[in-house]
Amino acid sequence: MSFSQIFKIGQRWIWIPCLLILWSLFARFVHLGTWPFPSPWLIFQKWWWLFRNGSLLKDIGASLFHVGYGFSISALIAISLGILMGWNKKVFDYLNPFLNLIRPTPPAAWLPLVVFVWGIGLLPGTLLVIYGSFFPILLNTINGVQNVERRFVNAALTLGLGKRQLMWNIVVPAAFPSILVGLRMGFGFAWMVLIIAELIAVQSGLGYMILLSVTTLEPESIIAGMLTIGMVGLGLDQLFRLLVDKYILKWQKGIVI
C-alpha cells in the first residue's frame, strides 16, 4: 500500500477520531439539565453491557421481526397491485385517484387512529410499516411496468408470445430494476416508520428501548440505541444492495439503485 493510498483512507475516516474528541470535550463541559452529557466512552460501555446481557440483541431481533413482517406483506401487495395497475389502464384509472388521495397523509399521522382502534401491540405497528413502505414500492412498480420499452414488447410479439407470456417473460423482468428501487426505498421507509411506531404503538424493539431509557433516566442507553438503529438500517441497506448486485441483476451491468 502506497503512501497516497494510506492518505486517501485517512482522509475518509479522519472524521471519526475528530468527532470522538469533540464529543468528549462537549460531554465534559455540557450538562443535560442536571445530567452530564454522556461521553463516547460511557456510551460504548453501556452499549457493550446491553450487548452482553442480551437485551440489545433481543431488541434488534424484535425490530427486525416487526420490519420484516410488515415489509414482506407490504411488498407482496404493492408489487402485485403495481403490476396490475401498470399493465391494465382501466384498473389504474379506477384506483389512482383514490391512492393519490391517501398518499399525502404521512404514516405518523395515521398513528393516533391506529392506536385508537387497535390499541398497542404488533398489529398497529405492522399496519404502519405496511402503510409506510407501500407507496414507494407501488409507484416504482407501476412506473417500471408502464415504461417497459416498446421494442421489447414488439420483439416478443413477433416471437409469438401471448398476453400472459408477455407479462411474465418480458414485462415483469423489464420492470424489475425499477421494482428493486421501490423495494429499497420502501425498506428505508419501513425502518423509519417502525421506529416511530415502536415509540408509541408497540411495546418491544429498539424504538421502545430508547423510549424506555427516557423513563429510566439513562441517556447513554438512548444514544446507544439511536446508534444501533442507524447501524442496523445501514447494514440492511448494504445487504440489500449486495444481494441485488450479486444475484438478482447480474444481467444488468452497473445498475445504480
Added chain:
Amino acid sequence: MTLSKAIIRVIRLKKSFSKGERGEPLKVLDGIDLSISEGEFISILGPSGCGKSTFLHILAGLDKQDEGEVYLDDRLITGPGPDHTMIFQDYSLFPWMTVKKNIGLGLKATGVPPEMREAICREHIQLVHLEGFEDHYPHELSGGMKQRVAIARGFALNPRVLFMDEPFGALDAQTRVALQQELIRIFTSTRKTIVFVTHNVSEAVFLSDRIVVCTKRPMKVKTIFRVEIERPRDRFGVSFNEFCKQVAQVLDV
C-alpha cells in the same frame, strides 16, 4: 412480376401519421402494391425516413395501415406472429435472458417441447457460430454477436417469412460485411423468404434477388430491379459495381 405463387401480397397499402391537433396528417405510404414469391430475398431500398421501416412494421403486423391489405399465404396479416417474425436494427434481445433463452423463448411460447427446443437452439447457435456463448448475457456480447443471436432467434422459429429492418445498420463496416456473408450463407441453405429493409445500395445488391427502390416520403415503389449476378457475389467485380451504379442512379433521381 413472377407467375409463381406469391407468399406475400401487398395491395394498395396506405398510411398516414396524424401530426397532433394542428397541421396536415403526414402521408407516409402512398398506395404500395407488391408481390413476393416464396424463397425470395427481396430488399426494400429507399432514402432515410422514406417510410420503408413503417412499411415493414405493417407487414410484420406491428403497425396498422389506414387502407389496403397484406396477405401471407392468402391469410390477412392482422397482427404480429411467429410465422412472420422480425429482426430489428437494435437487436432487441432481452437483456435478462442468456443467449440460449433468447433463442428459445419463441419456441417455448409456441409450445415446442423442451427436448426439441434444446435441439433447435443448439442447431441455430451453431448456424450463427456462437458455440460457447450459450449462457452469456447480451451485455457481454459485441454488436455483431448480438445480431447473430437475433438472427438465430428469428430462424429458429422456422417462419414462413422473415422481416429484417436495417439489421446491420448499427454495425461497423467490417462486421456488417461479415454478417451479410453469413446471412447469405444461411439464406441459401434454408431458402427462407426474406424481406430486408436497407438504405445501403451495395448491401441490397449483394444480398437480394430483387430490389424494390422506393421514393422519398410519401413512399411509393419507383422501380424493381432483379439482380441476376451469380452468388457468391464479388463486391469488387465489374458487373456488381455497374449494377450498384444503376440502382444508385434510380435511387437518387
